[in-house]
Amino acid sequence: MELLERQIKQKGKVFEGGVLSVGSFVNQNMDVQLLSAMADEVAAHFAGKNVDKVLTVEASGIALAVLVAERMNCEAVFAKKSKSLNAKGEAYEAECRSFTRPGVNIISLPKEYLPENSNVLIVDDFLAVGNAANALIDIVGQAKANLVGMSVAVEKGFQGGGDALREKGVDLLSLAIVESMEGGEIVFRNN
Numbered sequence: 102m103e104l105l106e107r108q109i110k111q112k113g114k115v116f117e118g119g120v121l122s123v124g125s126f127v128n129q130n131m132d133v134q135l136l137s138a139m140a141d142e143v144a145a146h147f148a149g150k151n152v153d154k155v156l157t158v159e160a161s162g163i164a165l166a167v168l169v170a171e172r173m174n175c176e177a178v179f180a181k182k183s184k185s186l187n188a189k190g191e192a193y194e195a196e197c198r199s200f201t202r203p204g205v206n207i208i209s210l211p212k213e214y215l216p217e218n219s220n221v222l223i224v225d226d227f228l229a230v231g232n233a234a235n236a237l238i239d240i241v242g243q244a245k246a247n248l249v250g251m252s253v254a255v256e257k258g259f260q261g262g263g264d265a266l267r268e269k270g271v272d273l274l275s276l277a278i279v280e281s282m283e284g285g286e287i288v289f290r291n292n
């Protein structure tokens with residue numbers, strides 16, 4: 102998505118360890134007009150797929166997920182990054198190693214929020230090695246729901262998570278794919 106790529110070039114910040122910050126316009130200080138245009142792209146790509154739920158993980162995927170759900174006329178739901186306080190067995194749980202923070206989280210989602218056979222679109226801000234995506238896909242599987250596809254604002258192509266999902270047959274729409282950030286220079290795939 103050209104508009105997003107331009108904004109990443111202008112405002113994105115490259116940090117040590119392959120971390121890109123888009124906090125000033127996507128996931129902390131939010132450019133709502135840009136996010137709306139992003140949600141339009143996602144909704145157009147998955148139109149006609151009868152999406153029942155847009156699923157994300159707290160916190161930074163929520164804004165885009167809500168805007169996508171509004172366009173797809175369905176609900177948005179997020180997994181929490183902590184073990185559920187619900188009674189045992191009432192929540193789906195999956196292990197997720199965080200890319201930006203040390204350690205492993207157990208992400209959780211109350212079972213009642215993801216009905217069996219529902220058509221689920223996963224949305225997140227970043228896709229790096231794919232741990233968050235795979236944890237969410239695991240939850241979709243536990244729920245016996247159908248994974249329609251996944252969309253992320255930014256895929257860091259050099260970290261391989263996106264290509265592994267494509268190889269598994271996941272319909273993955275990445276609005277921008279960063280192929281390299283060497284020396285702080287952001288290069289997009291297919292450019």
Ligand code: 5GP
Pocket residue numbers: 119120121122123161198199200201225226227228229230231232233234257262
């Ligand atoms: P993965 O699980 O695919 O390795 O990483 C995806 C998750 O880690 C996303 O939910 C996102 O919050 C976080 N993440 C991964 N890479 C970055 C990055 O370069 N910048 C930011 N801000 N978050 C990232």
